[in-house]
Amino acid sequence: MSLLAACTKTETVAPPAERSNRILAYRVTNVAGDTILGVVNDPDSVIRVYLPYYYYLTSLVPDIQVSAGATVTPASGTLVENLLDVFDNGRDIRYTVTGQDGSKATYRLLIEVQQPDFTVDELTTDPASPAEYVNNDIGDVPVYLSWYGDVSSGNQELDRQLIRVTLTGEEGNAYVVDNNAGFKLSSGPSYVFFYLPPNSAASLPTGLYHISIRFYSKTVTLQNPVRIVQP
Structure with a gap:
């Protein structure tokens, strides 16, 4: 009895050519x-x-x-x-x-x-009784917010660029506070505040507003609204 050994031919396949547009x-x-x-x-x-x-x-x-x-x-x-x-x-x-x-x-x-999360204290603690801000024609009514987390770059001028506050009304109208050139908006490691703009009744009429605060890439929106009263 004789045994025949089978021969297997091995073929080498070249890898596909690398794309020229990578x-x-x-x-x-x-x-x-x-x-x-x-x-x-x-x-x-x-x-x-x-x-x-x-x-x-x-x-x-x-x-x-x-x-x-x-x-x-x-x-x-x-x-x-x-x-x-x-x-x-x-x-x-x-x-x-x-x-x-x-x-x-x-x-x-x-x-x-x-970027880590940050938190902001509510201005309105009882939704049935919103915190109220009565504006005037001078524009010296401040809105103070307490925030927590890594929310300051250590450079106040830079922070004015990184922070944006948005007031959104019941009808969806939005007013943005991001005046980086002056002191309309300012902040520190534990606070951010801005002034209600004077003569703004047309763009920021009396009513309820939700406040959103963006710091760099993250945004926090307060759950409870505040009431703004225009003169």
Whole structure:
């Protein structure tokens, strides 16, 4: 009896060629010390940047590395501006990479701020009896809020940029207090206050208002409304 050994032919398959339209690295460079390295997800065409809140960046300067011979639009170094608007309203930020062979790929930039929560004391403790603020024509009626958490950058002028207070009425009308140039809005580690604007009856009529406070990337809305009375 004879045994025949079977011969198996092994075929080597070359790996697929690497795409010529890839983002290889995305770094945020406008920080002190080491750059912030974004996470590039090729299958999902997403760049995710985890942004430490304590830098309080209001824009990003990216350093983008792409495949050899490729170009990217917007170009590396192009500012991502007005991050506060991105946090408030969202914005679709995309990069298009054109490979040396003419092929294109588009990546979406997602920014996640690693900011802790903060809390704000209610001005109205009994919803049946709202705290009342009677405005005047001078504009010297202050609204004081006590807040807790990491809610101060240590720079009052910067904080006036990072803070936005919104008063939203029963009809959905909104009045924004974000005057960063003067003392209409001010803050410290345990408080934020603003002045009711003078001659504002048309835009801020008498009624109930919910107050929202944004500090950098996070917003807190008081559960109970206050009443504003115009002269």
